[in-house]
Amino acid sequence: MNIWLDAAFWIGLTLVASMFSVWTGISVAMIEIVLGVVGGNYLGLQTTPWVDFLAGFGSIFLTFLAGAEVDPVVLRTKFKESVSIGLVSFLIPFIACFLFAYFISGWTLEAAELAGIALSTTSVAIVYSVMVESGLNSTELGKIILAACFITDLGTVLALGVVFAQYNVWLYVFIAATLVALLLVNKMAGPFINALGGRVSQVEIKIIYFFLFLLGGLALKANSEAVLPAYLLGLALAKLLAREKEMLYRMRTTAFAILTPFFFLKAGLLLNISSLWAGLTLILILLGIKMLSKFIGVMPLALAFKIPKRESMYTTLLMSTGLTFGSISAMFGLTHDIINQSQYSILVSAVVLTGILPTLIAQAYFRPDRAGKVKSEKQVEMERS
Numbered sequence: 001m002n003i004w005l006d007a008a009f010w011i012g013l014t015l016v017a018s019m020f021s022v023w024t025g026i027s028v029a030m031i032e033i034v035l036g037v038v039g040g041n042y043l044g045l046q047t048t049p050w051v052d053f054l055a056g057f058g059s060i061f062l063t064f065l066a067g068a069e070v071d072p073v074v075l076r077t078k079f080k081e082s083v084s085i086g087l088v089s090f091l092i093p094f095i096a097c098f099l100f101a102y103f104i105s106g107w108t109l110e111a112a113e114l115a116g117i118a119l120s121t122t123s124v125a126i127v128y129s130v131m132v133e134s135g136l137n138s139t140e141l142g143k144i145i146l147a148a149c150f151i152t153d154l155g156t157v158l159a160l161g162v163v164f165a166q167y168n169v170w171l172y173v174f175i176a177a178t179l180v181a182l183l184l185v186n187k188m189a190g191p192f193i194n195a196l197g198g199r200v201s202q203v204e205i206k207i208i209y210f211f212l213f214l215l216g217g218l219a220l221k222a223n224s225e226a227v228l229p230a231y232l233l234g235l236a237l238a239k240l241l242a243r244e245k246e247m248l249y250r251m252r253t254t255a256f257a258i259l260t261p262f263f264f265l266k267a268g269l270l271l272n273i274s275s276l277w278a279g280l281t282l283i284l285i286l287l288g289i290k291m292l293s294k295f296i297g298v299m300p301l302a303l304a305f306k307i308p309k310r311e312s313m314y315t316t317l318l319m320s321t322g323l324t325f326g327s328i329s330a331m332f333g334l335t336h337d338i339i340n341q342s343q344y345s346i347l348v349s350a351v352v353l354t355g356i357l358p359t360l361i362a363q364a365y366f367r368p369d370r371a372g373k374v375k376s377e378k379q380v381e382m383e384r385s
Contacts (some may be wrong), residue, residue: 036268055297058259086151088297275345
């Protein structure tokens with residue numbers, strides 16, 4: 001294998017996706033997923049250890065950045081909206097998909113629980129990518145959506161950990177290390193940046209990488225997932241990074257230029273066309289159950305919190321997306337013999353479709369006018385003062 005030609009092919013696909021995104025206005029994440037499907041099924045695209053590492057780091061780093069974009073002020077001032085939408089966005093799809101998989105499809109109890117977890121998610125990776133591309137991450141609505149995503153996926157990851165955790169010594173080491181890191185990271189990061197930040201060696205970013213890798217490694221030792229501490233670490237540093245906007249911009253550039261494209265391409269590569277056709281009916285039913293249950297839970301709440309109808313529909317559609325944690329949950333089930341290869345293909349296909357369909361509809365027909373109805377960060381700050 002010629003690693004450089006292999007890398008050129010992968011980067012070429014990301015380049016095509018980026019240019020097509022600019023020309024069409026479609027989220028680059030969506031295009032990368034579609035190109036991954038095409039590449040994996042028709043162009044002989046395969047993963048390698050270095051691709052797996054970059055894709056894994058991309059999912060962890062993007063999850064960290066999404067946590068860092070959760071505005072603690074918005075989470076506090078819009079606590080009812082964020083927590084309520086986030087909880088129903090997790091609970092109703094989890095229950096609905098679990099019941100269908102167990103009682104109708106005849107899956108085992110553990111496989112049905114895993115299906116419920118995988119299809120209860122909201123894709124932080126996709127939502128965050130869309131928020132950044134459209135500029136909505138700096139608006140009040142965008143921050144509420146990101147905060148609600150945090151609650152939904154926190155529920156998903158905790159459910160995966162509680163239901164399938166192996167309660168060994170590594171789990172307690174991981175929990176203790178995560179708590180210590182979350183308590184100390186803010187106290188350490190501020191003085192560290194003041195003393196050593198702003199240099200060409202990017203010392204302040206490397207310390208974040210260190211914590212992400214350390215906690216991610218301990219999470220894997222504990223039979224958990226590295227995205228959970230990454231999310232919590234991002235939230236812990238959100239207030240600091242809100243002040244260090246240049247640092248956040250540099251990290252975002254690294255993520256979107258080199259890391260996340262590999263994650264999204266690999267996510268599409270996992271979608272096997274032949275398996276999709278074989279289980280198409282079940283895939284479409286699971287897709288429908290997830291989207292319907294999200295609408296039943298999220299849409300009425302968004303309207304009740306006086307979010308305008310168009311923005312409520314947009315919020316509901318984005319909360320219906322799935323990719324990162326859904327794919328991770330399905331892979332967890334396959335590697336731990338909870339589900340078989342056929343069930344894995346069905347779940348991943350349904351998860352990837354929930355990443356594509358709701359996002360395309362939301363962006364094409366319901367995207368808020370950033371200059372119009374949606375309040376900007378500056379307007380919100382002026383109203384508070």
